[in-house]
Amino acid sequence: MDKKVPESQTITSFYLIPEDRLPLPVYMVGQFLTFRLTTPGRPKPIIRTYSLSECPCHAEYYRITIKKEPSHQDSDNVSGSNYFHDVVEPGTRLQVAAPRGDFFLDPQKESPIVLLSGGVGLTPMISMLNAVADSGKKRPTWFIHGTRNGVHHAMCKHMRQVAAGNEDIKVHIRYSQPRPEDIEGREYDSVGHVDLDLLKALLPGTDMEFFLCGPPPFMNGLLKSLWEWGVPETRIRFELFGPATLLQEGTSVRRRKKETTFEEKAYEVKFSASGITAKWDPEYENLLEFAEDQGVFPDFSCRSGICHTCQYKISRGEVDYNFEPLDPPYPGQALLCCSRPRSNLVIDV
Ligand SMILES: Cc1cc2nc3c(=O)[nH]c(=O)nc-3n(C[C@H](O)[C@H](O)[C@H](O)COP(=O)(O)OP(=O)(O)OC[C@H]3O[C@@H](n4cnc5c(N)ncnc54)[C@H](O)[C@@H]3O)c2cc1C
Ligand code: FES
Structure with a gap:
């Protein structure tokens, strides 16, 4: 360091x-x-x-x-x-x-984006904000950040400087509990939580890509709001700093579009604890995404082969890994977020 x-x-x-x-x-x-x-x-x-x-x-x-x-x-x-x-x-x-990690944006594109963060969830958004500013593209960008007050607000001056130096970037800071010494218009722009009313007031519409990162109440509230507003699932991307079980039911969103990578047989995948059996579809990136679309919701957090939250017992069959997990799973178990079937499978979930 x-x-x-x-x-x-x-x-x-x-x-x-x-x-x-x-x-x-x-x-x-x-x-x-x-x-x-x-x-x-x-x-x-x-x-x-x-x-x-x-x-x-x-x-x-x-x-x-x-x-x-x-x-x-x-x-x-x-x-x-x-x-x-x-x-x-x-x-x-x-x-x-x-x-x-599969939560990223392409800074060379020019399509409009909204970067929504709560608390320390600002970290990937600052990276994105800086990359968009550095790209020199005229990309309409809204950086909307919520935090409690000036005690917790990181990189305040930096956010303002980026917006001041680029007319296509708009920054809005919302404090939930401003202190007397926090000045509206300088440290923050409005009071409350980042919610649908704020998005409707700031954004010209929903025809843009939304990136989210923040604590569970922030994520649960905004994911639901975006759907209510009619934003398609494919235009919402988010990062979680904890396990997905912190999200309320009905707020899981696919992070990546399906892509056909190579031909695979239509193996049968049985989710034994859920009583669901389905034919594997090679268009899925991994068993976790496949399970979610069958109505089975295994635990997950990083979706990147690191945390082992998605580790489940494989009672029958074998998997292949899309990429090497950081540490191998226990024998007889598999990380669903980065594996695909190599044979018919029975997974204990
Ligand atoms: C993809 C990803 C990116 C991340 N990026 C960031 C980032 O940029 N910045 C950042 O700050 N964090 C980030 N995190 C979160 C980070 O990885 C850690 O989870 C975080 O720092 C907490 O870890 P810890 O070891 O300090 O706390 P832990 O010991 O893991 O505790 C986590 C929380 O549980 C509470 N807790 C734990 N045990 C107990 C107990 N016995 N009693 C009461 N309370 C308890 C703690 O108070 C704390 O709030 C990211 C996470 C992920 C998955
Ligand atoms: S979700 Fe973290 S390893 Fe799969």
């Missing part, structure tokens, strides 16, 4: 450079890094993921921006975010895997 920059009273950015000074792997704006952290009080390393918060145009470093979560009274273990805030200092060596 090269440099630590406080962004608010609770959020800090960490600038990371490679020890060997060789070029860093490139990333798509919106992707995240995965860390294996050896933290005090824990016998085994913990895995934590943090979105890249800078534009890839700064090829010489990676930046991540982390909120310090409250530490638990009943535990001596240091959590991932507390480890970064309290233990990691310039010169600390960190073990990190190359960027990954």
Whole structure:
């Protein structure tokens, strides 16, 4: 770690450079890094993921921006975010895997976008905002951010500067509980939560792509609102910083369109605990997406082969992986988010 920059009273950015000074792997704006952290009080390393918060145009470093979560009274273990805030200092060596994740945007396109964030969910959105500004394209962009007040608001000046320097980028900041010293028009633009009324007031319509990242109430509220407003599922993309079980029922949205990649047989996939059997359709990226469209909802979080939230027992059959998971699943189990059938399957979900 090269440099630590406080962004608010609770959020800090960490600038990371490679020890060997060789070029860093490139990333798509919106992707995240995965860390294996050896933290005090824990016998085994913990895995934590943090979105890249800078534009890839700064090829010489990676930046991540982390909120310090409250530490638990009943535990001596240091959590991932507390480890970064309290233990990691310039010169600390960190073990990190190359960027990954399927939540990203193409900054070279010119179609209108809305970047919606709540709290520390701003990190992938700032990366996207910076990349759009850096691209030099005239892309209509709305950056709408909700947070409690100036104590928690990270990168306030930066957001304003980006908007001031680009007439196609509009920034709107909404505080739910502004303090007396927070000035309307300077730190924030309106009071309340980011909701459908605000979107209707700010946006010319729904013919744009929506990117979302924020805490569960923010995500649940906005996903429902966007559907009510008639935004097609294919134009809504979101990142979750926790397991998908935090989302209310009916708020799961496909992140990627189906793509035919190669020919596969129509294997039979049985979801035994749900009592559902269906013929595998090779247009699906992975078993998780396939399951969701059959009305089976396995747990998931990263959808990128990292967290193992989507690990389920395979009672019969075998799978192939689209890409290598960070750590292999237990024998007899599979990560549904990054695998496809290699034979008929029985999955215990
Ligand atoms: C794709 C992705 C990208 C992410 N990007 C970012 C990012 O850019 N910035 C960022 O800050 N975070 C990000 N996160 C979240 C991050 O990975 C961690 O989940 C977060 O930092 C919390 O981890 P932790 O180890 O500090 O806390 P944990 O120990 O995992 O605890 C998580 C929460 O549960 C509570 N908790 C846990 N155990 C207890 C207990 N025993 N009693 C009471 N409460 C408890 C904690 O207070 C905390 O609020 C991202 C997550 C994902 C999946
Ligand atoms: S959802 Fe995280 S590994 Fe599959």
